[in-house]
Amino acid sequence: MFDRSIRTLRSAVAGLSLAALLAVPAAAADVTVFAAASLKNALDEVATAWKAETGKEAVMSYAASSALAKQIEEGAPADLFISADVPWMDYLVERDLVRKDTVVQLLGNRLVLVAPADADAKIEIGKDFDLLGALGDGRLAMGQVDSVPAGKYGKEALTSLGVWDQVEGHVAQAENVRAALALVATGEAPFGIVYETDANSEKAVKIAGVFPEDSHAPIIYPAAVTAEAKSADAGALMDFLRTEKVSELFTKQGFTVLSAH
Incomplete structure (x- = not known):
């Protein structure tokens, strides 16, 4: 029973990110964000705030940082990547798959x-x-x-x-x-x-x-614009993630804000 439950959960969760990518193609102006699953509640609120402020959509795809990094490596269309640890961001940096000058240590956790x-x-x-x-x-x-x-x-x-x-x-x-x-x-x-x-x-x-x-090592969530980002608003959303308004949303969820304007 337990093993069957795990298999069911794994199948459902593993399909979340892929389903998000395949369901409806993001409009050219939308920003597609690949983010660690632990960020879902906070980033759902960020996406709502972003739309309220700009009228534009932030399309979120959540999964394990490892799975998302591999998807980006395989050419998945992401504009931003937010990892739950530094090594998976470094993995993409070393392969020139994110813009090194945009990498920031965004959040901390316990x-x-x-x-x-x-x-x-x-x-x-x-x-x-x-x-x-x-x-x-x-x-x-x-x-x-x-x-x-x-x-x-x-x-x-x-x-x-x-x-x-x-x-x-x-x-x-x-x-x-x-x-x-x-x-x-x-x-x-x-x-x-x-x-x-x-x-x-x-x-x-x-x-x-x-x-x-x-x-354990410090829990750090780095964020960056991907090398193949298509949305002209990718940089603007990165800046938005570091505003006081969004910092308050992250803090409310229990994150520690490490990088803010």
């Missing part, structure tokens, strides 16, 4: 352990904490640990705290952080590792613990 909202779960996260005991017969929901930024941060944190070897065999790896969040929200997994902003966006989960910031 890594948390979540549990279903009705669970009696409060865990003090620290060196050698008993995560395996807390899991019992359940699974730990995470983004794919070798590619999805939230999964990579999570594995790094658990390794540095000395518990990865114990829980590795109990991990349910999801296509992106929102899919991992869904496993906990639906009760398929008793715990999951996601960003604080993801936890804030889902009423069916609660934060059971916060990972020490020194247990």
Whole structure:
């Protein structure tokens, strides 16, 4: 049952980005944004604010940063890329697939352990904490640990705290952080590792613990205009992302604003 649920979630989430690209071609004036799945709530609000201010559309496509970077490499039509970590932005920079002079460190986030909202779960996260005991017969929901930024941060944190070897065999790896969040929200997994902003966006989960910031690399969301951007408004939307109005939207969702005008 659990494995079937994971397969269903993976199929649904993996299709989100591709479906967004294939459904209706963006108008020439629209700006197409490829963004990490954890940004969905915030960027949906940004797109609404952008349209209210300019009358123009920002077409958002959400998935794991790894999947989006690969799509851009394969020629997918994106004007902006916002990654949930620096390495996937660097991947595109090294291949001249984004404009290096436009790269900014836009946002920061925190890594948390979540549990279903009705669970009696409060865990003090620290060196050698008993995560395996807390899991019992359940699974730990995470983004794919070798590619999805939230999964990579999570594995790094658990390794540095000395518990990865114990829980590795109990991990349910999801296509992106929102899919991992869904496993906990639906009760398929008793715990999951996601960003604080993801936890804030889902009423069916609660934060059971916060990972020490020194247990993993800083969580940074870089943004850039792609090398093959077609929209004349790509740069304007990048500037809009750093305005005070948008910074307030990001802060409301729980992000830390790193780059603002």
